[in-house]
Amino acid sequence: MAKSEAVPAFVSGIRLDWRQAGILFALLALLTFFILVPIVRVLWVSLSDGEGGLTLVHFANFFRRPLFRESLWNSLVAGLLVVFFGSLIAVPLAYLSVRYDFKGKILVNTLATLPLVIPPFVGAVALQLILGRSGTINLLLMRWFDMSIPFMEGLTGVVLVQTLHFFPFIMLNTAVSLSNIDPSLEEMAQNMGCHGLRLFRRVTLPLMLPGFIAGCLLTFIRAVDDLGTPLMLNYKNLLAPQAYLRITTIGIDDVDGYVICVILVAISLGSLLVARKYLSLSEYATLHQGTAVARPVTGMKRLAILLFCGLVLSLSLLPHIGIVILSFAKIWSFSLLPTTYTLDNFTEILVRAPHFVKNTLLYTILAAGLDVFLGAIIAFLLIRSRVWGRNVLDAVATLPIAIPGVVLAVGYLRVFHGWDFPGLGAPLTSTWIILVVAYTVRRLPYTVRASYAALQQVHISLEESAQNLGANRLRTFAKVTLPLISGGLVAGGLIAFMTNCVELSSTIMLVPRIESGPISYGIYIYMQSPLGRAAGAALGVVAIVMVSIGTYLTYRVFGGRTGSAFRM
Amino acid sequence: MPAGQVRLENIGKRYGEIWAVRHVDLEIAKGEFYTLLGPSGCGKTTLLRTIAGFVSPDEGAVFLDGDSVTHMPPWRRNLGMVFQNYALWPHMTVFDNVAFGLKERKIPRREIAPRVMEALEQVGLKGTEGRRPSQLSGGQQQRVALARTLVIQPRVLLLDEPLSNLDAKLRQEMRIELLKLQRDIGLTTLYVTHDQEEALTLSTRIAVMNFGKVVQEGKPREIYESPRERFVADFVGKSNLFSGTIIRSLDGLLEIHTEEGFEIKAAPPPGDQSPRESHKVLLYVRPEAIELVESVDEPPKLNRITGRVAASAYQGSLVEYEIESAERIIKVNETNPKGKPLFQRGDEITVTFAAEDVGILSE
Numbered sequence: 001m002a003k004s005e006a007v008p009a010f011v012s013g014i015r016l017d018w019r020q021a022g023i024l025f026a027l028l029a030l031l032t033f034f035i036l037v038p039i040v041r042v043l044w045v046s047l048s049d050g051e052g053g054l055t056l057v058h059f060a061n062f063f064r065r066p067l068f069r070e071s072l073w074n075s076l077v078a079g080l081l082v083v084f085f086g087s088l089i090a091v092p093l094a095y096l097s098v099r100y101d102f103k104g105k106i107l108v109n110t111l112a113t114l115p116l117v118i119p120p121f122v123g124a125v126a127l128q129l130i131l132g133r134s135g136t137i138n139l140l141l142m143r144w145f146d147m148s149i150p151f152m153e154g155l156t157g158v159v160l161v162q163t164l165h166f167f168p169f170i171m172l173n174t175a176v177s178l179s180n181i182d183p184s185l186e187e188m189a190q191n192m193g194c195h196g197l198r199l200f201r202r203v204t205l206p207l208m209l210p211g212f213i214a215g216c217l218l219t220f221i222r223a224v225d226d227l228g229t230p231l232m233l234n235y236k237n238l239l240a241p242q243a244y245l246r247i248t249t250i251g252i253d254d255v256d257g258y259v260i261c262v263i264l265v266a267i268s269l270g271s272l273l274v275a276r277k278y279l280s281l282s283e284y285a286t287l288h289q290g291t292a293v294a295r296p297v298t299g300m301k302r303l304a305i306l307l308f309c310g311l312v313l314s315l316s317l318l319p320h321i322g323i324v325i326l327s328f329a330k331i332w333s334f335s336l337l338p339t340t341y342t343l344d345n346f347t348e349i350l351v352r353a354p355h356f357v358k359n360t361l362l363y364t365i366l367a368a369g370l371d372v373f374l375g376a377i378i379a380f381l382l383i384r385s386r387v388w389g390r391n392v393l394d395a396v397a398t399l400p401i402a403i404p405g406v407v408l409a410v411g412y413l414r415v416f417h418g419w420d421f422p423g424l425g426a427p428l429t430s431t432w433i434i435l436v437v438a439y440t441v442r443r444l445p446y447t448v449r450a451s452y453a454a455l456q457q458v459h460i461s462l463e464e465s466a467q468n469l470g471a472n473r474l475r476t477f478a479k480v481t482l483p484l485i486s487g488g489l490v491a492g493g494l495i496a497f498m499t500n501c502v503e504l505s506s507t508i509m510l511v512p513r514i515e516s517g518p519i520s521y522g523i524y525i526y527m528q529s530p531l532g533r534a535a536g537a538a539l540g541v542v543a544i545v546m547v548s549i550g551t552y553l554t555y556r557v558f559g560g561r562t563g564s565a566f567r568m
Numbered sequence: 569m570p571a572g573q574v575r576l577e578n579i580g581k582r583y584g585e586i587w588a589v590r591h592v593d594l595e596i597a598k599g600e601f602y603t604l605l606g607p608s609g610c611g612k613t614t615l616l617r618t619i620a621g622f623v624s625p626d627e628g629a630v631f632l633d634g635d636s637v638t639h640m641p642p643w644r645r646n647l648g649m650v651f652q653n654y655a656l657w658p659h660m661t662v663f664d665n666v667a668f669g670l671k672e673r674k675i676p677r678r679e680i681a682p683r684v685m686e687a688l689e690q691v692g693l694k695g696t697e698g699r700r701p702s703q704l705s706g707g708q709q710q711r712v713a714l715a716r717t718l719v720i721q722p723r724v725l726l727l728d729e730p731l732s733n734l735d736a737k738l739r740q741e742m743r744i745e746l747l748k749l750q751r752d753i754g755l756t757t758l759y760v761t762h763d764q765e766e767a768l769t770l771s772t773r774i775a776v777m778n779f780g781k782v783v784q785e786g787k788p789r790e791i792y793e794s795p796r797e798r799f800v801a802d803f804v805g806k807s808n809l810f811s812g813t814i815i816r817s818l819d820g821l822l823e824i825h826t827e828e829g830f831e832i833k834a835a836p837p838p839g840d841q842s843p844r845e846s847h848k849v850l851l852y853v854r855p856e857a858i859e860l861v862e863s864v865d866e867p868p869k870l871n872r873i874t875g876r877v878a879a880s881a882y883q884g885s886l887v888e889y890e891i892e893s894a895e896r897i898i899k900v901n902e903t904n905p906k907g908k909p910l911f912q913r914g915d916e917i918t919v920t921f922a923a924e925d926v927g928i929l930s931e
Binding site: 182184185187188189190191192193194195202203206207 | 620621622641642643644645646647648649651652653655657658659668669672673716720
C-alpha cells in the first residue's frame with residue numbers, strides 16, 4: 001500500500017489528464033457556442049456581401065454617414081471625458097484613503113461603494129429631476145437669478161451621470177495598487193533626497209499605474225458600453241444607442257447595426273490591448289514586508305480633506321436622494337419637490353406587478369450560481385491541470401469583459417432567433433432562459449478571476465498533505481480546497497448577482513415578453529411615461545436595496561477589501 | 569576620541585503605550601562599523617530609522633556631525649540606507665536605480681553615467697545596468713542596493729539586516745565583501761542585525777539591545793568574553809548559567825555553591841571590588857570552555873562535575889554534548905574532535921573547566 005501511494009502525483013496525474021481534457025473540451029464547446037459563435041456571427045454579417053463573399057462596403061457606408069461618424073466620435077470623447085473627470089475625483093480620494101488617517105475617513109470609504117449601488121440609468125432619471133432643465137436646482141436658479149444651467153443636456157448629461165457612477169472603479173483599483181506599494185520603496189527615495197510632488201511623480205505614480213490604468217480601462221469600456229444612460233437622457237448620438245435603435249426599429253437584418261457592434265467590440269479590445277502593457281506590470285510592486293502606514297492628519301489639512309470629500313459625496317448622493325424622493329411621490333413635475341407623497345408606487349411594483357422583482361431574483365441567482373460553478377471549474381483547470389488548451393479556455397472565458405452587452409444581445413438574436421432550440425421546442429430567444437444565459441456569460445470573467453485568485457492562494461502542498469494522509473481527490477477537494485476558496489467563490493458570485501440586478505444593455509434587447517422582464521427592464525418601461533416614473537423609481541429603490549445587500553455581504557466576505565472584487 | 573559623527577541623546581519612541589526604545593544614548597565615531605545587535609522587537613530597527621529620519625522620536629535628540637537633525641526630513645540628511653528587502657524600484661533599470669540619488673542631487677548629466685558605472689564596477693555588477701531588478705538574483709539585487717547607496721557618497725551608511733534574505737553561503741561571501749568595502753572606503757557604518765556571528769565579524773563596536781534599551785556596548789571581544797548581564801551572556805554565544813551563593817574566598821579564588829549543589833571555583837572579575845561572602849551571584853560558563861574526561865581521577869582543570877551524557881551531536885568541526893547532572897543540562901562543545909573519544913548517550917562522564925573560564929554576572 002505504501003508503495004502504491006508513494007508516487008501518486010505522476011501516476012494519477014497521467015490517468016486523470018483524460019478526464020480533465022474531457023471537461024476542458026466540454027467547457028470550450030459550451031463557451032464557444034454561447035460566446036464565440038454569436039460574436040463571429042455579428043462579425044460575419046457586417047463583412048458579408050450577402051452572396052457568401054467578404055466585403056468592407058458596410059464599413060465604408062458607416063464612415064460615410066455623418067450621424068455614425070458623430071456617434072463614434074461622441075462615444076470616444078464621452079468615454080475619455082468620463083475617465084478624465086473620474087480620475088480627478090478618484091485619484092485624490094484613493095490617495096487620501098490609503099495614505100492618511102483622519103476622523104471621518106469612513107466618508108471616503110463610503111464614497112467608494114455608494115455610487116456602485118445605483119444603476120447609472122436610474123441615477124440618470126434622478127439627476128434629471130434635480131439638475132435637469134426643470135429640475136430642482138434650475139427652478140431655484142430661475143427663481144433667484146433668472147438663469148439656468150444645462151447640466152443634463154446632451155453629452156454633458158451622459159458624461160456627468162457616468163462620471164458619478166464609474167469613478168469608484170478608478171478609485172478602488174488605484175487604492176489597491178497604492179496600498180500594495182512597499183513603503184520602503186518610497187522611504188528609499190526619500191533617503192536619496194526625493195520628496196513631495198517629485199517623489200509622487202518619480203516613484204509613487206509609476207508604481208500605482210497598474211491599478212490606475214486597470215480602473216480607467218474598466219471605466220472606459222463600461223462607459224462606451226452603457227446603453228441605459230443615453231436612452232434615459234434621450235441622447236441617441238452615441239454608438240450603443242445607435243446599435244440598439246438600428247436593430248429594434250429597423251430590424252434584425254439591418255447591417256448597419258452589426259457594423260456598429262463590431263466597432264464597439266473593436267474599441268473595447270483596442271483599449272484592452274493598449275492597457276495591457278501596464279496591466280502586465282501589475283505584479284511588480286507588491287508588498288514584501290510591513291504595511292503602508294496611514295499618516296494621521298488633523299487641523300486645517302483635515303478640514304480641507306473633509307470639505308473635498310463632502311463635496312464629492314453630496315454630488316454622488318444626489319441620484320440616491322432623488323430616486324428615493326421620487327419613489328414616494330404622487331406627482332413631481334415642475335416643482336422643487338413633489339407636492340403630495342404616497343406609498344402607491346411600492347404597492348404597484350410589489351403587489352400589482354411583482355413579477356419584475358421576482359424575475360430579477362430568479363435570473364440573477366440562477367446566473368450567479370452557474371457563474372460560480374463554471375468559474376470554479378475553469379479556475380481549477382487553469383491552475384491545477386496541465387491540459388493543453390488551458391490558455392484558449394482562459395481567453396474565451398475572459399472575452400466577455402470586452403464584449404458590450406448590446407453586441408452580445410444582437411449576436412444572440414441573430415443566432416437563436418427563429419431556430420427551435422433542441423429540447424425546448426421553441427427558439428431560445430423566446431424564453432427567459434436567454435436572459436440567464438446572457439447574464440451568466442457577461443459575468444463569467446468575474447467569477448473566473450475571483451476563483452483563480454482564491455485558488456492561487458492555496459498552495460498545492462496543502463492538498464498534497466491531505467492526500468498523503470489518506471484523503472482521495474474528491475475528499476481533498478471537499479475538505480481542504482473548497483473551504484479555502486469558498487470566500488473567493490462567494491465573493492465572485494455576489495459580484496455577478498449585484499451587477500446583473502441592474503443589467504440593462506442586453507436585457508433591453510433580449511426580454512421576450514414584458515411579463516418576463518426583470519427590474520431593470522421594468523424601470524425602463526415605467527420611465528417611458530411621466531405617470532409611471534414614480535413606480536419606476538420605486539423599482540429603482542428595490543434595486544438599490546438588493547445591490548446594497550450584495551455590496552455589504554461582499555464587504556464581509558472580502559474582509560474590507562471590496563476593491564479586489566472590481567480589479568482587472 | 570573625536571566628537572561622534574552620529575550621536576543619540578536620550579532617544580525614546582513610543583507606539584501607543586509601549587516604548588519601542590527608551591533612554592538610548594550612543595555615539596558613533598567617524599569610520600566606525602557600529603552594530604546594533606538584538607532579538608526581533610528589541611528596538612534596533614526603530615533606532616536606525618530614527619537616525620534615517622523615518623521615525624521622529626518622542627524624546628531626545630539626534631546629532632549628525634555635531635548638528636541636531638532631530639526634526640530634519642529624511643531627504644535632507646544625506647545618509648545612505650540599505651533596506652532588508654533592498655527596496656529596488658521595479659519600474660527602473662539597474663542604471664536608473666543607481667543614478668536616482670545623483671539626479672536628485674542635480675549632478676550634471678555627463679558626470680552621472682561614469683559615476684554609476686564606477687559604482688556598479690565597485691560591487692562587481694558591470695554589464696547589468698540595462699536590466700530590471702526582477703531579472704537579477706538575490707545577491708545581485710543586494711549589490712545594486714549597495715551601489716545605489718554608495719554612489720551618493722553618504723555621510724553614514726545605514727544597513728538594516730541587509731544579509732538576512734540571502735542563503736547561508738552567499739551571506740558569508742557578502743559579509744567578507746562588505747567588510748573589505750567598508751574598511752577601504754572608511755565610511756561610517758551603522759549595522760542592524762540579530763545575527764551575533766555577523767555582528768562579531770563585522771563590527772568595530774557592538775551595542776547589544778533588549779526591550780528597547782542598550783544593555784551593553786563594547787568591542788566584539790569585550791561583548792563575547794566579558795558579558796555584563798545574563799541576557800548578553802546568553803544571546804551572544806551560548807552559556808551555561810548557574811545561580812549560587814559565595815561561600816568564601818580562598819587563594820584569590822571565590823568558592824561558590826550553586827542552587828543545584830555544585831561547588832564551583834571562580835576567579836573574581838579583574839579590577840572589580842570582590843563580591844563579598846554570602847552574596848548571591850550568577851555564573852556563566854561557555855560550552856567551548858568545558859572539557860569532558862572519562863574518569864574523575866585525573867581532572868586537568870579545577871572545577872569538575874560528574875554526570876551522564878544525555879545527547880550528543882557530531883558536527884564535524886565540533887561535537888555538541890548535553891550532560892545531565894543534578895537535574896540540570898550542561899552544554900559542552902568539544903572542538904576539533906578528531907582523535908578524541910566520542911561519548912554516547914548514557915555514558916558516565918566528568919565535566920571539567922578552569923576557574924578563569926567562569927564568569928560572574930551581576931544579576
